Amino acid sequence: MILAAGRGERLRPYTDTCPKPLLEIRGKALIEYHLEALAAAGIPRVVINLSWLGEQIEAAIGDGSGYGLEVLYSREPEALGTAGGIIQALEYLGDRFLVVNADIYTDYPFEKLLAVEAVAHLVLVENPDYSRGGDFTLEQGSLGNDPEERHTFAGIAYYHRSFFQGLATGKRSVVPLLREAAEKRQLKGELYQGKWNDVGTVERWRSV
Numbered sequence: 001m002i003l004a005a006g007r008g009e010r011l012r013p014y015t016d017t018c019p020k021p022l023l024e025i026r027g028k029a030l031i032e033y034h035l036e037a038l039a040a041a042g043i044p045r046v047v048i049n050l051s052w053l054g055e056q057i058e059a060a061i062g063d064g065s066g067y068g069l070e071v072l073y074s075r076e077p078e079a080l081g082t083a084g085g086i087i088q089a090l091e092y093l094g095d096r097f098l099v100v101n102a103d104i105y106t107d108y109p110f111e112k113l114l115a116v117e118a119v120a121h122l123v124l125v126e127n128p129d130y131s132r133g134g135d136f137t138l139e140q141g142s143l144g145n146d147p148e149e150r151h152t153f154a155g156i157a158y159y160h161r162s163f164f165q166g167l168a169t170g171k172r173s174v175v176p177l178l179r180e181a182a183e184k185r186q187l188k189g190e191l192y193q194g195k196w197n198d199v200g201t202v203e204r205w206r207s208v
Helices: 030-040 054-061 081-092 110-115 175-183 200-205
Strands: 045-051 070-075 094-103 104-106 120-125 137-139 142-144 153-160 187-192 195-196
Touching: 030 054, 030 094, 030 104, 030 110, 030 137, 045 054, 045 094, 070 081, 081 120, 094 110, 104 120, 104 153, 110 153, 110 195, 120 175, 137 187, 142 175
Parallel strands: 045 070, 120 187
Antiparallel strands: 094 153, 104 195, 120 153, 137 142
8 A cells, every 4th residue: 555645744835735645756756666667566556545636646656557557546635644544444454554655765675574573563763863863772673662762664665464453443543552562662664775755845845
């Protein structure tokens, strides 16, 4: 699943008329890099959630056949957040599924996650300059909430559907769910040291 429903407030005025996943880097839309990498990893079906200017994304990507994929859309009249969007789309997803934020630029090899058996497994990266505090600690493959030696969540995760099972639909962030799982030592992960950028602001977009 590609999370693509956000408004992109920090990228205004560009996102006033163009959804963030369609902003281009080196002549190609951000979301296209993900679609190509997912296809190369052997993933046959991709679900994209849509809200702000979502019709533009659907028009650009179509049914996914141009990327060797089957693409389905989960439409949200109002963006439901990172967990709310996944919960609404569960009917389209398998027992295990990969989730990636549309607004990152990375060469992470998605096929690595297909062998993961944890209920929730996050990819972390070294803390960028704008997020020195990080999100989670990592020790022997387990993530924690300790304040020291944290790494930054890369916006790439692999879940078993049971992680979201029984949660009500509606607007909801995934962060409290991840924090609770980390507190119980149920959250697994890895540190990736390859190419990764969060294209969250105009400055970061231009610097990639």
